Amino acid sequence: MENWQGAHGALTRKTILKGGGIMAKISIRNLTKRYGDMTALNNVSLEIDNGEFLVLLGPSGCGKTTLLRCLAGLETPDNGEIIIGDEVIFSSKEKIMLPPGKRNLGMVFQSYALWPHMTVRDNVKFGLDVIKTPKEASDRQLDEVLAKLGMGDLSERYPSELSGGQQQRVALARLLATKPPVFLMDEPLSNLDARLRMDMRVELKRFQSDAGATTVYVTHDQTEAMTMSTRVVVMKNGEIQQVSPPAELYKQPQNTFVADFIGMPRINLIEMQGDGQIFSNGDITIDFGWKPGIKNVVLGARPEDLKISSNPKAHGETYRVMAILPNGPETIVQLQRGKTVIIGRIGHDIIFEKNQEVKVTYTQTSLNVYDADTQNLISPINNI
Amino acid sequence: MRDPVSIVMLILLAVLAYLVIWPFFQLVINTFTWSEGSRRISREAVPGQFTWFYWLQVTAGPISGKMLYGPLINTLITGIISTILALIAGGSLAWCIVRSDMPGKRWLQPILTLPYILPSFAVALAWETVFRSPKVGGQPGLYEAILGIAPPEWLSYGVVPISITLAIHYFPFAYLLVAGALATIDSQMEESALISGAGKLTILRRITFPVVAPAFVAAIILTFGKTIGQFALPFLLGAPTQFHTVATMIYANLALGLDSMAYVLAVILIAMSLLSIWLSNRFIKKKSGRFETISGKGFRSREIALGNWRWFIFSVVSLFGFVVGILPIILLGVQSVMLIDGFYGLENLTSHFWIGKSNLNIAGGEPGVIYNKIILGATWNTLKLAFLSAVFASVIGIIIAYIAVRRANNPLAVLLDQIAFIPFLFPTIAFGAMYLTLFAVPVGPIPALYGTFTLLVLISVVSRLPYSVKTGITAVTQIGQELEEAAEVAGASWGRRFRKIIMPLASSGIMSGMMVSFVGVMRELSLIILLITPATRVLMTAGFGYAEEGLTQLTNALVLIVALLTISGELILWKIGKGRMARLREKQS
Numbered sequence: 022m023e024n025w026q027g028a029h030g031a032l033t034r035k036t037i038l039k040g041g042g043i044m045a046k047i048s049i050r051n052l053t054k055r056y057g058d059m060t061a062l063n064n065v066s067l068e069i070d071n072g073e074f075l076v077l078l079g080p081s082g083c084g085k086t087t088l089l090r091c092l093a094g095l096e097t098p099d100n101g102e103i104i105i106g107d108e109v110i111f112s113s114k115e116k117i118m119l120p121p122g123k124r125n126l127g128m129v130f131q132s133y134a135l136w137p138h139m140t141v142r143d144n145v146k147f148g149l150d151v152i153k154t155p156k157e158a159s160d161r162q163l164d165e166v167l168a169k170l171g172m173g174d175l176s177e178r179y180p181s182e183l184s185g186g187q188q189q190r191v192a193l194a195r196l197l198a199t200k201p202p203v204f205l206m207d208e209p210l211s212n213l214d215a216r217l218r219m220d221m222r223v224e225l226k227r228f229q230s231d232a233g234a235t236t237v238y239v240t241h242d243q244t245e246a247m248t249m250s251t252r253v254v255v256m257k258n259g260e261i262q263q264v265s266p267p268a269e270l271y272k273q274p275q276n277t278f279v280a281d282f283i284g285m286p287r288i289n290l291i292e293m294q295g296d297g298q299i300f301s302n303g304d305i306t307i308d309f310g311w312k313p314g315i316k317n318v319v320l321g322a323r324p325e326d327l328k329i330s331s332n333p334k335a336h337g338e339t340y341r342v343m344a345i346l347p348n349g350p351e352t353i354v355q356l357q358r359g360k361t362v363i364i365g366r367i368g369h370d371i372i373f374e375k376n377q378e379v380k381v382t383y384t385q386t387s388l389n390v391y392d393a394d395t396q397n398l399i400s401p402i403n404n405i
Numbered sequence: 406m407r408d409p410v411s412i413v414m415l416i417l418l419a420v421l422a423y424l425v426i427w428p429f430f431q432l433v434i435n436t437f438t439w440s441e442g443s444r445r446i447s448r449e450a451v452p453g454q455f456t457w458f459y460w461l462q463v464t465a466g467p468i469s470g471k472m473l474y475g476p477l478i479n480t481l482i483t484g485i486i487s488t489i490l491a492l493i494a495g496g497s498l499a500w501c502i503v504r505s506d507m508p509g510k511r512w513l514q515p516i517l518t519l520p521y522i523l524p525s526f527a528v529a530l531a532w533e534t535v536f537r538s539p540k541v542g543g544q545p546g547l548y549e550a551i552l553g554i555a556p557p558e559w560l561s562y563g564v565v566p567i568s569i570t571l572a573i574h575y576f577p578f579a580y581l582l583v584a585g586a587l588a589t590i591d592s593q594m595e596e597s598a599l600i601s602g603a604g605k606l607t608i609l610r611r612i613t614f615p616v617v618a619p620a621f622v623a624a625i626i627l628t629f630g631k632t633i634g635q636f637a638l639p640f641l642l643g644a645p646t647q648f649h650t651v652a653t654m655i656y657a658n659l660a661l662g663l664d665s666m667a668y669v670l671a672v673i674l675i676a677m678s679l680l681s682i683w684l685s686n687r688f689i690k691k692k693s694g695r696f697e698t699i700s701g702k703g704f705r706s707r708e709i710a711l712g713n714w715r716w717f718i719f720s721v722v723s724l725f726g727f728v729v730g731i732l733p734i735i736l737l738g739v740q741s742v743m744l745i746d747g748f749y750g751l752e753n754l755t756s757h758f759w760i761g762k763s764n765l766n767i768a769g770g771e772p773g774v775i776y777n778k779i780i781l782g783a784t785w786n787t788l789k790l791a792f793l794s795a796v797f798a799s800v801i802g803i804i805i806a807y808i809a810v811r812r813a814n815n816p817l818a819v820l821l822d823q824i825a826f827i828p829f830l831f832p833t834i835a836f837g838a839m840y841l842t843l844f845a846v847p848v849g850p851i852p853a854l855y856g857t858f859t860l861l862v863l864i865s866v867v868s869r870l871p872y873s874v875k876t877g878i879t880a881v882t883q884i885g886q887e888l889e890e891a892a893e894v895a896g897a898s899w900g901r902r903f904r905k906i907i908m909p910l911a912s913s914g915i916m917s918g919m920m921v922s923f924v925g926v927m928r929e930l931s932l933i934i935l936l937i938t939p940a941t942r943v944l945m946t947a948g949f950g951y952a953e954e955g956l957t958q959l960t961n962a963l964v965l966i967v968a969l970l971t972i973s974g975e976l977i978l979w980k981i982g983k984g985r986m987a988r989l990r991e992k993q994s
Contacts, residue, residue: 122893122896134888147892147897205894
């Protein structure tokens, strides 16, 4: 907290001064944004905690970037309210629309948006100039942030003279320089190659937790979302599907869309009919161990929820191995029983052969059951 | 909402509506309204009242043949012939330069564009120097001096010289259009034909030509549209024998005080221009989709070997380049140092027209260029006009471009962009006529600007807008939106963003656009000829004035000055890699 006060002195960051600390809890209420007939955000509400690393995840066109841009003030929503700290920065009712520069936030763009006609140092300095930082403080802060990112030697270079990873660091330096209490990031790692992306994830996360800034991060890469976030927001067609910590998101997807979207290889979704607790689709039959209370369900089973044995005497139903896809530490197998095809995951040390017959059972406790009509999760707790 | 961009947009909309759209309506209204001066041509004239009189006179009256149909036919004939000639020359040259392995391309390219860089007036003057016929008065030309007999009149004045000189002036335009299309051809298309066993001519006929055909047709229509608006050139080579085109007829009518008749002709000329541009757009839209060359990966352009023909073709092209690009300049230079026009001999050479003081025995006492107050004043005016117009046009252009690009979903921004393009549709002399009607009298807070230098700047700026907006749009489009948003998030105001991000990043584009406008305004004659008064003379109009008085040496000297100024301007553009040719070269590589 000391650090923040010192950095800004009596400067513009109003929210900081008010509470004596960073008050950067973000509330998004009933936000709607339309482009012509297309609804990009449909009545979205979301609470983001102070210091949280929130990831917006979803397929392209789901509204995640629009939501981020509404937060930044680069788009004007049609309806709703956004509050950062205790300041209303947007409200359709009260006709409040704070311009981006007044929202106390920093943003990293997908393309980095480095100004090509300015040196690295000038790029980082721009934000400090805009808030009229005295030269001495500005210089100190610049040196500090550039050193922290290992860009000290490159400060007089122009963006075009830098590698992709270095450009990414400049974008990050620009974000950190003014020490905003809110970080917004729009797919910041998508332009890096796979190896560098891995390294930058770790680094990004470190800078974020050092700064303690509330972070909203947009990505379509679920690994990124899972590894970096405190909570993940999955979106589709402008609506929030689920908000959960990453582990819960994987274990208990709230609907079949999320179940299908999260996880690689994809989850097995099998439509089944039954009464009581035993369901079947004609080919396979499974005992859930509890009663969903409806007749038509969709079973969600992760590839690792299948127990596969080559021992013909083992317990379970018989499947045929259709394809074997070794992938480093694990092997993905495609199995068939009747017309039903499912994906399983086995250790790399287990060797199957094509067309081999195997026995399969399901880990009862890991299975998720969805209502076939609503596609929503049926929780066993309510139905026992 | 206090959005500065919206405010700027609304102001520009209002200003441009007044400077672009309203003048056109004013012109049309004028053709339907009895004018003050018409009392002497018709008893029925009631100044200010509605009338069909002018339209009937021009289209159906006893003078309609001389006033409209004759000039109209002349315009069409010279336009069509010159377009065909320009396309043949431009098309074959484009193929030689872009697709063949002809030697010497590097320095042939700029020479071949010279005629388009020079004022069209220059080519006509050079032609006159050679083919002037004493039958219409004045001294004999070079042709007669060498061959001893006067050239036939059809070679001196009328359809033939006008068509040929128009073609010489406009073939580089056709050349650029066709070369641009040729540069997009993937050699692999031709190579696969080659592998199928097709010969060079077959490939050219069956593959290359059909692919560039749409560009070719568009070039035909656009070139034609440009030729019909030409004033100075047909005036110089037609007026002495009463050969008129619609454009020269407008000028002649205004000179006779028949303003309303001139306005009717201007409206007709605009209609012709609109029609040709509409046709070209329709054609491009219809065909371009179908013929779009698929250039994915592996695009490359291979030069076609001319073999034994290589040096022969080189010689022909070089000779052609010399005759149309360099010879006219030499002729102007020689002509400007001859004491008695048309008398060819060393003893007749004089530097009087450049550095001589006033001598009543020569040229009615007009002093040479460096002592001539009129010329010095005109030079100063030219530079001032070109500089101011270029700066204003570029700055306004970039602002309009910014609005058009960044507010593309705002219908008003689209409208602004479209209005800024409209001056492109007006033949320049007709545009001049519009401003003549608009600023003759004060309207509300706007003073009567006729006769002022401000009016010249105004019309020059507006006429350059279509080009400067286009340059600006290219420049702004290249600046990623995120660059600006990053500054916005940092809290920079619009003014600061425009100054610190947009302007520096667009500056090279703006600078080259400014240079293009500078050169363009400098060589402009048709646009301002109707608006010039003695006090606001520029080099081109002073030169035109001397030509009308028969002081050919001074005319030649002045046009030579303009030619050299424009060539240096283009050279600078070439050097900074933003000229027309440089852009083409980039495309090819």
